[in-house]
Amino acid sequence: MAGELYVCATPIGNLEDITLRALRILGEAHLIAAEDTQRTRVLLAHYDIAAPLISYNEHNRKQRLPVIMEKLKEGGKVVLVSDAGTPGIADPGPMLVAEARKRGFPVIPLPGPSALSTALSICGLGMTQFTFTGFLPRRAGERERLLMELRQSGRGVVCYESPHRIEAALASLAKVWPDAKVAFLRELTKIYEEVLVGSPGQIAAELKARPRRGEMVLVIEGDRDGGQERTFSQEQIREKVVVLMEVMDKKQAIKEAAAELGIPKRIVYRAVIDLPGRGKMG
Numbered sequence: 112m113a114g115e116l117y118v119c120a121t122p123i124g125n126l127e128d129i130t131l132r133a134l135r136i137l138g139e140a141h142l143i144a145a146e147d148t149q150r151t152r153v154l155l156a157h158y159d160i161a162a163p164l165i166s167y168n169e170h171n172r173k174q175r176l177p178v179i180m181e182k183l184k185e186g187g188k189v190v191l192v193s194d195a196g197t198p199g200i201a202d203p204g205p206m207l208v209a210e211a212r213k214r215g216f217p218v219i220p221l222p223g224p225s226a227l228s229t230a231l232s233i234c235g236l237g238m239t240q241f242t243f244t245g246f247l248p249r250r251a252g253e254r255e256r257l258l259m260e261l262r263q264s265g266r267g268v269v270c271y272e273s274p275h276r277i278e279a280a281l282a283s284l285a286k287v288w289p290d291a292k293v294a295f296l297r298e299l300t301k302i303y304e305e306v307l308v309g310s311p312g313q314i315a316a317e318l319k320a321r322p323r324r325g326e327m328v329l330v331i332e333g334d335r336d337g338g339q340e341r342t343f344s345q346e347q348i349r350e351k352v353v354v355l356m357e358v359m360d361k362k363q364a365i366k367e368a369a370a371e372l373g374i375p376k377r378i379v380y381r382a383v384i385d386l387p388g389r390g391k392m393g
């Protein structure tokens with residue numbers, strides 16, 4: 112019999128969030144390839160499942176691939192699980208799936224929870240169209256450029272975040288999209304599950320008083336007129352830049368005004384092209 116690769120969703124917190132089919136297949140597995148073996152061991156122990164387990168993560172995936180392919184060649188049932196939720200969403204799953212399919216092994220989904228769909232289901236924001244970013248870029252400039260593009264796309268946004276980067280993410284959002292309607296969802300399906308809805312500034316202020324812990328997702332409602340260029344008169348744009356130039360140089364003031372007004376830099380640049388390059392730094 113040909114081997115089969117099962118791509119199995121596991122709970123994102125509450126261990127009861129697993130399908131009957133997933134439990135049966137995990138019990139029958141010849142090998143479970145887990146992103147985080149410790150977390151998977153807890154799940155398997157909870158359901159009394161004893162199956163061989165190896166780690167498969169972004170650091171060792173190249174070395175692990177031949178071992179997993181060998182098991183499939185022997186006709187084994189291999190189950191891929193991520194640290195939590197559905198494999199293939201912001202994790203190293205796709206490489207294994209692509210390789211198994213390339214070699215002609217059936218790839219079978221075992222659907223179930225994901226932080227993405229769980230967050231969308233209870234965020235309460237209108238999200239008919241959205242972009243999923245996974246984790247936002249680490250560098251502030253890159254992050255802000257991306258958030259600005261997303262704002263201008265007019266679509267909603269879903270991002271995964273971590274406790275040590277949430278503050279920076281909200282600060283970037285407050286800069287380029289200050290009036291965004293944001294849902295912050297933490298520890299979904301766990302004891303300390305919480306949902307905050309507000310502007311980036313309001314959520315950042317709320318989080319200041321709380322411990323910086325847990326797994327979290329940000330959902331941002333689409334900016335309905337973000338797809339079109341906002342209409343500000345030349346005079347309004349100039350006024351904004353002139354005020355900013357009291358505390359920064361012209362180049363920075365153009366960048367800042369574009370971010371604050373939510374319009375492309377080139378529009379601001381054109382509106383102030385004749386302004387002398389004075390300001391704090393010349």
Ligand code: SAM
Binds near residue numbers: 300
């Ligand atoms: N593949 C997984 C899925 O389907 O959700 C996600 C893997 S990704 C590497 C891990 C990220 O998912 C976390 O950093 C966090 O942003 C989000 N996440 C996972 N579990 C969560 C939970 N219980 N509550 C909120 N976010 C969660």
